[in-house]
Amino acid sequence: MPDWYTRLSLGSGASFAATWSNADVVLVAFGVFVILFALGAVAASNMLAEASFLVLVAGGLLVAWPAMIALSMAAMIAAAVVSFAHRALAPKRAAEIEAEAEALAGEALRGLADAPGLRSDVAQRLRERPGGVASPPDR
Amino acid sequence: MDWAYTLLDLGAAAFRAINSAGMVIALVLLAAILAAVAGFGGGRMRLYGAMVGGMVMNAVVKAEGGGHEAAFAAMAITTALGYALGGTGLLVKLLNVRKR
Secondary structure (H helix, E strand, O other): OOHHHHHHHHHOOEOOOOOOEHHHHHHHHHHHHHHHHHHHHHHOOHHHHHHHHHHHHHHHHHOOHHHHHHHHHHHHHHHHHHHHHHHHHOHHHHHHHHHHHHHHHHHHHHHHHOOOOOOHHHHHHHHHOOOOOOOOOOO | OHHHHHHHHHHHHHHHHHOOHHHHHHHHHHHHHHHHHHHHHOHHHHHHHHHHHHHHHHHHHHHOOOOHHHHHHHHHHHHHHHHHHOOHHHHHHHHHOOOO
């Protein structure tokens, strides 16, 4: 390992995992997250994407809170970079995923607007949102 | 049942570390809201949403000086509560709150 990393590792403090420093856990968890998330994007596999999320959770549980924040921010940046790269390399698949997400969000808003007990003005506002949550025909 | 007592003991230690009932309620409510919103994607997504809220609780307990075990127990309890409370009913109740 390079000298700067050894110093960083010693300075980051001990993690909950025996003999591992916070920096070691963050480095390993981040590496595994990036690999799984990138593979999940390439293979369009939900299972790999979920596994990458669970790796982040496990890594976060083992480290101190500043390291948790560093790991979360690094993971968000990596996810954004992988998403942009995926959009550039496979625009058709990325458009399909976006359409699926929009359909899911529209369905969720429609379900919420039609939920029993919701105030009518709030339901109306949800239906008027851009994205096309149409009023049901019987109302 | 020993594990349940241990979990509750550690949860109490986490509560003492935070030392603010309002903060605990806010974090559990956050987990429930995240679970409710993620729950539109299915039951597993609801669990993942609750877990994100639980991880926020974990970070707060650690930042307030609680140990790793207490933070883990707080995360588990918050995730369970968030999953249990986070549903469409909660969102309806929150959306029905009138602005003053």
